[in-house]
Amino acid sequence: MLVVDDIRKSFPGAEAPVDVLRGVSLRLDRGETLALVGESGSGKSTLLHLVAGLDRVDAGRIAIDGADLAQMGDAGRARLRRSAVGLVFQQFNLIPSLKVADNIAFQARLAGRHDTAWTAELTERLGLTAHTAKYPEELSGGQQQRVAIGRTLAARPALVLADEPTGNLDSDTGARVLALMLDLVAETEAGLLMVTHSERVASAMGRRVTLEAGQAI
Numbered sequence: 322m323l324v325v326d327d328i329r330k331s332f333p334g335a336e337a338p339v340d341v342l343r344g345v346s347l348r349l350d351r352g353e354t355l356a357l358v359g360e361s362g363s364g365k366s367t368l369l370h371l372v373a374g375l376d377r378v379d380a381g382r383i384a385i386d387g388a389d390l391a392q393m394g395d396a397g398r399a400r401l402r403r404s405a406v407g408l409v410f411q412q413f414n415l416i417p418s419l420k421v422a423d424n425i426a427f428q429a430r431l432a433g434r435h436d437t438a439w440t441a442e443l444t445e446r447l448g449l450t451a452h453t454a455k456y457p458e459e460l461s462g463g464q465q466q467r468v469a470i471g472r473t474l475a476a477r478p479a480l481v482l483a484d485e486p487t488g489n490l491d492s493d494t495g496a497r498v499l500a501l502m503l504d505l506v507a508e509t510e511a512g513l514l515m516v517t518h519s520e521r522v523a524s525a526m527g528r529r530v531t532l533e534a535g536q537a538i
């Protein structure tokens with residue numbers, strides 16, 4: 322479902338360009354979970370941004386469900402992001418003026434896939450039922466993180482891209498949220514690509530890819 326084929330990405334440096342990704346390839350099918358690990362600065366977030374269509378590769382190919390990101394304009398990539406891809410980043414990016422229930426439903430409504438029963442089930446399993454009429458600022462960090470996960474999964478994306486989604490939580494809450502996220506991803510048969518620094522998180526995933534010196538090993 323996700324094919325990353327020999328991608329390259331450089332950024333301008335003070336003297337010479339910095340070659341962050343130097344021919345990285347990976348594949349991810351629906352129902353698979355893949356941890357993306359590597360030292361700080363190894364290019365994990367860069368790769369995730371490229372797959373999310375938030376930036377463009379210098380060379381190589383990224384395809385999601387057969388659609389080549391490079392062949393699409395900005396509008397096409399935004400459409401694909403809305404319909405097939407869910408993002409869970411460290412910053413929750415909740416909408417402050419919307420109540421929790423509307424934050425959770427937001428992505429699904431945008432994608433035209435709002436399903437009341439599924440949203441209610443997700444809300445319950447994420448332990449948020451008592452908080453649906455609140456605004457994000459009234460919630461703790463861990464609760465806001467669960468809202469962000471609910472918002473992504475309510476839309477049933479084919480591909481979930483996550484950057485340290487439990488990085489800001491204490492280890493017990495983080496473990497519970499991760500286990501729930503893995504269950505929900507498995508049930509929706511999404512593919513999950515997750516950047517993490519945590520060995521515990523990486524070992525809970527089906528496979529792992531390590532970025533080192535611009536390559537996937």
Ligand SMILES: Nc1ncnc2c1ncn2[C@@H]1O[C@H](COP(=O)(O)OP(=O)(O)OP(=O)(O)O)[C@@H](O)[C@H]1O
Nearest residue numbers: 332333339341359360361362363364365366367368
């Ligand atoms: N927009 C940008 N402009 C210039 N350099 C960038 C840009 N984005 C990333 N870089 C550089 O690319 C390299 C990889 O950064 P990236 O954030 O992808 O690493 P990472 O593996 O996610 O790191 P961390 O684990 O610390 O989050 C770094 O050297 C960074 O300085």
